Amino acid sequence: MTKQLAGFVAISLLALPGGSVASEFRELVIRLDHTVEEAPVAISVDGQSGLVAVGRRDELWHYSVISVVQGGVVATGEIPAEVFFYDTGDLMGRGTDTLYFLDQRGVAKLDIMRGTSRNIAEIHSLYNGTTAQGPAVSDFVRDVDGDGVDDILLPQFGGWLLARKVDAGFERFRLDIPARVKVYEDRVSYQPRRPHSGDVDGDGLDDLVFLLDTEFLSFVQRPDRSFPDMGRRDNVGAPLASESQRAQWESDDGQVDQSDLEIEEVELVRDFNADQVPDLLTEKSISKGVFDRRSEYHLYLGQRAADSLIYPGTPDGSIASGGIQFDPLVVDVDGDGLMDIATPSTRLGLARIVSALFSGRIGVDLDVYRMRGDGGYAEDSDYRTRFKVEFDLDTGLMRYPAVIIADMDGDGPAELLVQEDADELTIYPGVGVPELFGKREKTLSLPLPRNGQMVEARDVDDDGRIDLLVRYGPADGAERVGELRILISESAP
Secondary structure: OHHHHHHHOOOEOOOOOOOOOOOOEEEEEEEOOOOOOOOOEEEEEOOEEEEEEEEEEOOEEEEEEEEOOOOEEEEEEEOOOOOOEEEEEOOOOOOOOEEEEEEOOEEEEEEOOOOEEEEEEEOOOOOOOOOOOOOEEOOOEEOOOOOOOOEEEEEEOOEEEEEEEEOOEEEEEEEEOOOEEEEOOOOEEEEOOOOEEEOOOOOOOOEEEEEEOOEEEEEOOOOOOOOOOOOEEEEOOOOOOOHHHHHHHHOOOOOOOOOOEEEEEEEEEEOOOOOOOOEEEEEEEEEOOOOOEEEEEEEEOOEEEOOEEEOOOOOOEEEOOOOEEOOOEEEOOOOOOOOEEEEEEEOOOHHHHHHHHHHOEEEEEEEEEOEOOOOOEOOOOOEEEEEEEEEOOOOOOEEEOEEEEEOOOOOOOOEEEEEEEOOEEEEEOEEEOOOEEOOOOEEEEOOOOOEHHHEEEEOOOOOOOOEEEEEOOHHHOOOOOOEEEEEEEOOOO
């Protein structure tokens, strides 16, 4: 229920490092001959910044490589039908990115300019068969060991496979991690455990960590950058839900009493208080009935004990803004080096649902909580704003506003960008504590998509300044399908 509602009122919340709120933008309008199904991924083009956009044309899938410097498409081609996922990275250690495909045979490297690909690693993953949805972006090419060269990390039926590039090919480590298995009358599903990265033993090297029931399964990186096949189990300490409790919460057979259910699961593993130790952000979902549900976020600060991590039995910080919270954004809003949390929420109740159905709108609160010096959060939020999600029951179309939090002027405090209407973004300057955001400073006028998640803030051209990347979907009209707008900041840093 929570995840369904989160999808219903999803918004775009993004946090990026420093840059510049541009007094002027240079706008690039890129029109492709295929749709743009997902957010374009970064890639290097002749050593300079670029993007890869993937989408459909005539039931076939295509990619387009865009040079931000040149302001246009430098290469395009068809993606083979058997491809499950794509990603960009540098597996060869040559200092330049390229495009990689994953299919049943393994990982293939694309020659962007020639449009040809070749298999570079025969790897059998969890993914097999065919997919009707087409290829999706996946972070299977990443620098796991921190040596500056990307590696391959993929789930298998018996765990995860890590492949490190060496001179002769790839050195492989099979990490024994059982998948979550759900048995149905007519099928069996395998859900791989999500990998987390962090320095578990304090030696300065990143380790791979998986949550297994209420335990950490840690694969500690050795000094030679190798990994063991078998992980070390440590009790998490925090009151996480067991596998059986999660199965009860996720049951959809109508036989589970929902009048008194609670479940707490890990949302994020990250260093929140800048002490170089991974912390845990959990989501606690509470049900007192079908129309009486709420959620809370709890923060558990990690501590090292010998060569392992321990977490307290009670949270160091809690956030309960009321109703159902979803899609938390972790970002240093006030510029003090500590991670703050911005969370949208909405109250679920029969009266509110009826009102939303009649009005075609549902209200969403955005609350910002600052981390205090002790690692906790105040009971009340430090900043609150409200926006509306509009929907049309006749057409099924919805309008999600874009809401962006990013340090766009590079001065430490983050700015707040809010979509006011169909063609206007308002920028509220970051002013630090106690107000966090100042009064309206300026507006940006441009055609905005119905889905605010299609508006992103990121440093597109790698110049240290934050830019805006806008894409469109079918709901925005046929003339906008395949269009990308890139607003490049040209202000002085």
